[in-house]
Amino acid sequence: MKQLLLVAMSAALAGCGARGDLKPAEGQALPPPPYGATATPTPADLLQPAPLTRPARSDELIQSSERRRSDEFDLPPPN
Incomplete structure (x- = not known):
């Protein structure tokens, strides 16, 4: 039973690794070009x-040896 499960899982994982060029579905076109674009983008x-989706970090991380500044919004919960 375990061997059959192992074979089935191996086959399922092997099918997940298929890679190929992206193409629109048959009979479908690529999305329209964005407003102001001169050409339709490729896949x-x-x-x-x-x-802008992956901006570079622009601030310095606080080192563990540095003292943190006080947080004026760190208040106890109300009763």
């Missing part, structure tokens, strides 16, 4: 995250 262009 590869649509998969690239915009710079």
Whole structure:
């Protein structure tokens, strides 16, 4: 029984690894181009995250040895 389950799980996982080029469904077109765009983006262009979705970190992390500033909003709960 365990061997059959192992074989079934292996087959299911092997099917998940299939990779290929993205194409629109048959009979369907790509989405319309964004407002102001000069051309319709390709599937590869649509998969690239915009710079604003992954911004760079601009602040310094507080080191564990540094003393944290007081938090004026850290209040006890009301009774």
